[in-house]
Each structure stands twice: as C-alpha cells, then as structure tokens.
Amino acid sequence: MKTPSRLGILAFSLLALSLHSSLRAENSEYKPELFKTIKLVYEDSFDGGSLNTDFWEVRQNTTWVVKGGVLNGSESSKEFQAQKKASKDPSHAGLKPVIWLKKVPENFVCKMRVRYDGKAYQKGFPLFDLGHHIHTLSFSEKATTLTIKKNVESLPIEQPLFSINEWHDVVIELKKGTILLTIDGKKHRFESANIDMAGQAQIDFKAIDFGTCQIDHIQLWEGQ
Numbered sequence: 001m002k003t004p005s006r007l008g009i010l011a012f013s014l015l016a017l018s019l020h021s022s023l024r025a026e027n028s029e030y031k032p033e034l035f036k037t038i039k040l041v042y043e044d045s046f047d048g049g050s051l052n053t054d055f056w057e058v059r060q061n062t063t064w065v066v067k068g069g070v071l072n073g074s075e076s077s078k079e080f081q082a083q084k085k086a087s088k089d090p091s092h093a094g095l096k097p098v099i100w101l102k103k104v105p106e107n108f109v110c111k112m113r114v115r116y117d118g119k120a121y122q123k124g125f126p127l128f129d130l131g132h133h134i135h136t137l138s139f140s141e142k143a144t145t146l147t148i149k150k151n152v153e154s155l156p157i158e159q160p161l162f163s164i165n166e167w168h169d170v171v172i173e174l175k176k177g178t179i180l181l182t183i184d185g186k187k188h189r190f191e192s193a194n195i196d197m198a199g200q201a202q203i204d205f206k207a208i209d210f211g212t213c214q215i216d217h218i219q220l221w222e223g224q
Contacts, residue, residue, distance in 0.1 A: 032109050034173045034180055035223035041105060042220040046071050055102050055220075059204075060094035073097030073205070073213040097213045100132075101203040105222035107175045110203060112218040115167045118211030126164060126207050130174060131200030137172075137181065139163075146179065148194045160186035164208065167216070172203075175223055 032038050042055050046066045051058075058064050061076040075081070076094025084093035104110070116126035127138040136147040139162035146155040160183035162168055173180040174197055179190040207213040 030109065030111055030171070030219070030221070032173055032221075032223060034175050034178060035107065035109070037224045038109050038221035039224060040219065041103065041108075041222050042101075043218070045069060045217040046215070057100040057102055057202075059098040059100060060092050062094045062097045062099070064097065064099055069216070071215040073099055073207065075210055095209040096207045096211060097205075098207075099205050099213070101205070101218070101220070102201060104130075104197070104201050104203055104220065106197045106200070107223035108197070109171065109173045109221040109223055110218070111169075111171045113167060113169055113216040114205075114218075115165070115214050116162075116207045116211060117165050117214070118208035126162065126211075126213075127204075128170075128172070129202075129204035129206065130172065130179070131197050132202060132204060134197070134200055135174070135179060135195060144181070144183075144188070146181075146190050148192065153192055153194050155190055155192065157188050160184070160188055164211070167214075173223065 030038070044052060044055075047069045049066050051064060051066055051071065056064075061080045063074045063076065065072050074097050081093045081095065084090055101110075118126075125138040125140050127136055129136050133150055134148070136150075138145050138147065143156045143158055144161060145157075147153070148155075160181060162170070162183050169184055171180075171182040174195070176196050176198075177191060177193060179195055181188050181190065205213055205215070
C-alpha cells in the first residue's frame with residue numbers, strides 16, 4: 001500500500017478546513033422573520049481577549065473581563081458599593097453586573113449565547129432592556145414579561161422562558177410594533193403600538209444582585 005505524501009496530506013487537510021469553515025459560515029447565517037434582509041453591524045466571539053469599547057459600555061463600575069473566549073460580568077467592588085450606599089444614589093451601587101451594547105439600530109436583530117448565574121430569583125430578575133428602560137424583557141421562574149416604558153404596558157407570557165444558571169441561545173428581532181423573542185428555539189411575538197426603538201441605540205444586560213453574566217458570542221444586524 002502506498003503511503004500518502006506530505007503534499008497530499010496537506011492538500012487534504014486544507015480541503016477539510018475549507019469545508020469546515022464553509023459549513024460554519026453557512027450555519028452562522030440567520031434568516032430573519034421580521035425583515036427581508038439584514039446587514040451585519042457588529043459581531044464578536046470574544047476570542048481577542050479584550051472588550052471592544054466602541055460597542056460596549058460598562059455601567060455602575062461593575063467588573064467585566066474577557067477570559068477564555070467569554071465576556072464575564074460580576075458586581076462592583078465592595079468599596080464602590082459602600083460609597084454608593086452612603087450617597088444619594090444607592091440604587092446604582094453595582095450589586096449586579098450591568099453593561100450596555102451600543103450602536104444598536106432602530107430596526108435590529110440580535111443573536112447571542114448568554115447566561116445569567118445567581119443563587120435565587122429573590123434578588124431580582126435577569127433582564128434585557130431594548131432601549132434604556134424602554135422595552136424591558138425580564139425573566140422569572142414561571143413567566144417572561146415585556147414591560148414597556150416602565151408602566152405604559154405589561155405583557156406577561158409563560159413561554160419562552162430564560163432560566164438562570166444555564167446557557168441559552170437568544171435571538172431578538174425588533175421593528176416598530178413588533179418584537180420577536182426566541183429562546184432555545186421557542187418563539188413568541190409581542191405586538192404593540194408602543195414598541196418603538198426610535199431615539200434609542202442600546203441593549204442593556206442586567207443580571208441578578210450578586211450574580212454574574214456571561215456572553216459567549218453575539219451578532220447584531222440592522223433589519224431592512
């Protein structure tokens with residue numbers, strides 16, 4: 001039997017790598033439901049080891065580090081918490097990790113793998129704010145709730161659920177009047193005349209008090 005040459009082995013390896021990359025690219029493409037086309041705005045797998053501050057803004061002096069290809073968030077320092085608790089602004093003491101994703105289009109798709117860790121829901125609910133306090137998606141043990149502008153409208157549903165201490169694949173599509181939320185393949189469409197990202201350009205990530213947040217990868221598109 002003929003032994004394969006080094007050149008042949010190299011050619012086969014390059015072909016396999018090319019096919020693998022093509023499959024990954026094909027699988028990474030997302031087909032939106034609310035838009036005809038989407039244009040990539042930002043993508044990050046956090047393999048570079050540092051936070052891209054052009055797109056991220058750390059809030060409340062909380063701790064965010066990129067480690068092992070994952071963005072990890074935790075509470076602020078005890079010194080900062082003590083200073084804030086003694087001030088006129090104790091609600092922003094950084095007890096929970098908070099970070100903003102910036103440059104979010106008015107019509108967007110955001111696809112990510114994320115988890116919130118904590119001991120119990122008693123310390124608050126993990127949430128995503130689509131626009132600052134505009135469309136708040138909060139996750140309790142039994143329900144997911146969309147709260148619009150704090151008290152304008154509240155839309156609770158039983159599914160899809162986002163549980164703590166587990167990784168979840170999340171997709172959020174938003175255009176005026178509609179939010180399509182998908183968690184681990186389970187979808188729910190919120191419809192309301194109050195859904196509108198005009199003048200907003202961020203998604204806020206907020207975990208449970210004294211808990212953590214981890215983001216493995218994220219993609220952000222503009223919907224067209």
